[in-house]
Amino acid sequence: MSSNLCSLFISREISVEKSVCTQEFKEQLLLEVSSIINELASNSEILLRDKDPFRFALIFLAAIDAGHFPVAIPTDLPDFQFDKIKMSRGNPVVLDNFKVTGGSVKASVTGCYGSLTSGTTSVPKLCVLDAVNARACAKAHADSLNIASEDQVIQSLPIYHSFGIIAYIFTTIEVGNRLNFNRAFLGIRALQKRELCDCILHLSPAQLSFVVKERSGGIKGIKSFSVGGGMASTGLLEKLSELFPATKIYTTYGLTEAGPRVTTGVWKRDRPTGYIGESISGVTLAVLRNGVVKKSGEGKLCIKTPYLKINLGADELVDDYLLTRDLVCIDECGSVNFLSREDDLINVGGISVYPKDIEDVVKEYDLITDCIVFKKKSSEYEEYPILAVEGMIEVKLLDDFLKHKLTIYQVPKEIHCFEQFPRFSLGKVNRQDLLSRIKHE
Amino acid sequence: MGSSCHAKGVSMNMIFEKVLSVIEKCEDLNPKVNLKEIRQEMEFKADLGFDSLALMSLVYELQEAYPALDEMAIADWSTIDDCVKHLERLE
Known part of the structure; x- marks a missing residue:
């Protein structure tokens, strides 16, 4: 079994909660993971769910290395939805908190993984993403956030969503940064108990609201915040910048189908409401208005990206752009403002x-x-x-x-x-x- | 043995009442059910509707009485009983 991704990953400094993992520990865990992966039939589709984020990451990467097709499953996915997914995928093998159950389905792709769309739709859809593209997307995303190899990315969002896979797993592989796994979200008050240095914290709008309510500013060691996964209000971003005047704040936007990262921007007080930045490297944006794709103006966001999901439907593209349901305004400089979901x-x-x-x-x-x-x-x-x-x-x-x-x-x-x-x-x-x-x- | 089991039961009950009191007072915690209906075996997420942020708020409040309580404990709390048992060990 090729151990490229796994070997790269465990060569980085990884900590779990307050403890830095020794190389021996990482290698031992990888051995345990490999023994499970090696017992599976070749090129298996695997529904992967694990409450331990480090173990999830290793199994995920080991599966790709071994030519399997892991599908990342949220730990809080309701059972009835999990059963629907199992049935719709023909009852593949399930690796659930390190226990193997289920049947066997041959994967139709290699070097890929599956990510479910999240949140806004009632039925999660499966996106098939290429691991090589994912690494490139992670690099582009990390560059847009100025993440360097000496930084530590603190895992504060679920590892199994498309964002987590890119922002934590593939970013660590590509950038070589330190990665800190946590089984739960930690507020600033909790983080204050740790010695932080050059830390990167990705927040959802709900987490941003929590952090701002804590009113625990003055903590040293946070290099930057990035806020994405929904729109953060200008008021909350302003309060965050007051609490952390020396810390950079980024707003970001992504879509699982698009790889998933699309835009990043440095947030400042004079930014218009809904500012989500500029396209990351490799991504081209446009808007669809009155049936015509235009480079700027208001309209439905269109994304041309090399990190696109593989299982595209013909109805999802217009002029080679992935058509979204998000209404945006792109100005002449390429800055993007989110206006509304089309349906809204x-x-x-x-x-x-x-x-x-x-x-x-x-x-x-x-x-x-x-x-x-x-x-x-x-x-x-x-x-x-x-x-x-x-x-x-x-x-x-x-x-x-x-x-x-x-x-x-x-x-x-x-x-x-x-x-x-x-x-x-x-x-x-x-x-x-x-x-x-x-x-x- | 009987009296130590009884004492332990009383202690767990007091801790449960303490947790309920925190839930009642903390404005960030709005359980889906009435306070009087909350039982120790209930699940935080499924029964009370508490997400990870609500649990973090709960931990912050409980730390007033249990300074040794680590925030990461919430990763192991599915039910109120898990929380009560954890606090009982701290006592």
């Missing part, structure tokens, strides 16, 4: 209303930790915005607040309060579940 754009009597514009204002209101604007059909206006807020507030007071800050088309016609939004593992809101709760109110 609200047509209020012919006026286009972007939910994000409303959400940004709502988030200025005290006691609201999160909010989402949906659209509702109307015979009078065609559509109008309705608002879900996380936080128990006086609806009338919020309504008065919004009427002073939004145009008449933007003011939500309904406000629904929830103590807590239903969420997925990365902290992304389960919009379908939330919408269904609103309908049942």
